[in-house]
Amino acid sequence: MTSVEKVQNEIVEELSLFSDWIEKYEYLIELGKDEIDFNKKFMKDEFLINGCQSKVWLYAKQKNSKITFHAYSDAIMTKGIIALLIKVFSNQSPDDIINSKLEFIDKIGLKSHLSATRANGLMSMIKQIKIYAIGFKEKNG
Amino acid sequence: MIDFEKIRSSFPILDVKVNDNKLVYFDNAATTQTPTQVTNSIRDYFNKQNSNIHRGVHHLSNISTEDFEQSRKKVKEFIGAEKEEEIVFTKGTTDSINLVATSFQKFLKSGDEILISEMEHHSNIVPWQLCAEKTGAKLKVVSVTKEGEIDIDHLEKLLNKKTKILSITHISNTLGTINPITEITKLARKFDTKVFIDGAQAIAHQKVNVTELDVDFYCFSAHKLYGPTGVGILYGKEEILEKLPPYQGGGEMIEMVTFEKTTYAKLPSKFEAGTPNISGVIALSKAIEFIEDINLGLIFEYEAMLLNHYNEKSNKLEYYEPFGTSLNKSAIASFNLKKVHHYDIGVLLDNMGVAVRTGHHCTQPLHKKFNLAGTIRASFGIYNTKNEIDYFFDCLSRAYKMLY
Numbered sequence A: 001m002t003s004v005e006k007v008q009n010e011i012v013e014e015l016s017l018f019s020d021w022i023e024k025y026e027y028l029i030e031l032g033k034d035e036i037d038f039n040k041k042f043m044k045d046e047f048l049i050n051g052c053q054s055k056v057w058l059y060a061k062q063k064n065s066k067i068t069f070h071a072y073s074d075a076i077m078t079k080g081i082i083a084l085l086i087k088v089f090s091n092q093s094p095d096d097i098i099n100s101k102l103e104f105i106d107k108i109g110l111k112s113h114l115s116a117t118r119a120n121g122l123m124s125m126i127k128q129i130k131i132y133a134i135g136f137k138e139k140n141g
Numbered sequence B: 001m002i003d004f005e006k007i008r009s010s011f012p013i014l015d016v017k018v019n020d021n022k023l024v025y026f027d028n029a030a031t032t033q034t035p036t037q038v039t040n041s042i043r044d045y046f047n048k049q050n051s052n053i054h055r056g057v058h059h060l061s062n063i064s065t066e067d068f069e070q071s072r073k074k075v076k077e078f079i080g081a082e083k084e085e086e087i088v089f090t091k092g093t094t095d096s097i098n099l100v101a102t103s104f105q106k107f108l109k110s111g112d113e114i115l116i117s118e119m120e121h122h123s124n125i126v127p128w129q130l131c132a133e134k135t136g137a138k139l140k141v142v143s144v145t146k147e148g149e150i151d152i153d154h155l156e157k158l159l160n161k162k163t164k165i166l167s168i169t170h171i172s173n174t175l176g177t178i179n180p181i182t183e184i185t186k187l188a189r190k191f192d193t194k195v196f197i198d199g200a201q202a203i204a205h206q207k208v209n210v211t212e213l214d215v216d217f218y219c220f221s222a223h224k225l226y227g228p229t230g231v232g233i234l235y236g237k238e239e240i241l242e243k244l245p246p247y248q249g250g251g252e253m254i255e256m257v258t259f260e261k262t263t264y265a266k267l268p269s270k271f272e273a274g275t276p277n278i279s280g281v282i283a284l285s286k287a288i289e290f291i292e293d294i295n296l297g298l299i300f301e302y303e304a305m306l307l308n309h310y311n312e313k314s315n316k317l318e319y320y321e322p323f324g325t326s327l328n329k330s331a332i333a334s335f336n337l338k339k340v341h342h343y344d345i346g347v348l349l350d351n352m353g354v355a356v357r358t359g360h361h362c363t364q365p366l367h368k369k370f371n372l373a374g375t376i377r378a379s380f381g382i383y384n385t386k387n388e389i390d391y392f393f394d395c396l397s398r399a400y401k402m403l404y
């Protein structure tokens, strides 16, 4: 099991403790309220992700052989979802990120609560994360 | 008196469950639901009389043509137009605006002016931008006051003899403001400016009489009038429609075609190229009957009562920030809650079964002017109730507590 899969499984397990959507959302909102490591100088259009109803900025850094992701949104719930994604993808190697399958989103039952446009927004975020990983991989040669 | 039970029972969709909650449909400004009178009409059309119109000699074509033209007559009477030739069937409000913004180019030259307002829907902005680009005319924009009303002084200042056409919404789909069309038209007449009114938000909520309003054009969509999607109306005064060139070419809109020259059909066929949405147009007449049976005067009073009840509730929330506070409003309420994102509220309301719109509601320039990234919009229709509004506010405070 790659470490990306491991983190995903942990998240699925954690969220399976909640019985209804309200509790899941409360959890996301709590995550969204947490302080995050995001430098506001990246709040520029070039870091904005298209296709989200709320604004999402995302940038990535390389630390040794791992990538860290930093993202911010003006909507709390979106910030919560971002926090989950960052848990999964930060401090992972480019290869693990590029090859990862994202089953946890379906498993935690989040997608069914997102409308098509919102689900698209989530997909754009994931796509951008993978694009960063591909970029770093190429740079590293 | 409104027979409320009867109305609700015409809308089976209102019994849909969302997340085990009963659906509360407050997105009527986006589209209204269709009563069984309308859906049955569509089903019956395809089961009993589907055929093309105006062309066949056979039985089915004859009855469909008759029903189609009967629907035109119904629309004419419904909006108080003088002639059936003045009623053009289109795909919707957007299509109606594009038709005029395209055909009217014939009368525009560089230096002419087109006047719209800051509260227009993108549908009433972009076609005019395209028109201005094509002709060299200038697009001028009337300001909106902080209450969300057209700034009439500014309108007077902008009107001049170069203003060839003015296009303004009857009711704002975001602010809910009911604009003073008669007053605006009078001002425009001084300069012989043609008046185009976007009636998308007005037509189902108050009695509209285009002759009394004395406008040159008026348009709306059937799907905001308890009718089907894909059908719209363009009303135009006969003398002006006569002068406008066709918008699209094709079947139905011609008199005689040769490869050298085509002569066009008479009104309104001149503007109805191709096979129209026949079942939809026929169903529209059922939607109009449905509304007329209830009575638009009573609908207006009923929805005003709903808005009133809504305002009493919202006034009590110190974290409620309304967008659009004109005293002259239709039953549309856009707002934000202090310090929370409209999107977060929208997601939570959705999960509680409440359907509202979040975002910019196709009025980005208006939101930008007031520095808003977006708003939440609740908009009411004839089947909504005070109880639903109470439930809405329960959900709203629950959502706010979760987020804040």
Ligand SMILES: Cc1ncc(COP(=O)(O)O)c(C=O)c1O
Pocket: B029, B030, B092, B093, B094, B095, B121, B123, B124, B169, B171, B172, B173, B198, B200, B201, B221, B362
């Ligand atoms: C004021 C106004 N104008 C135009 C439109 C566009 O209508 P349609 O999408 O039916 O063409 C709408 C509806 O969204 C509206 O509210």
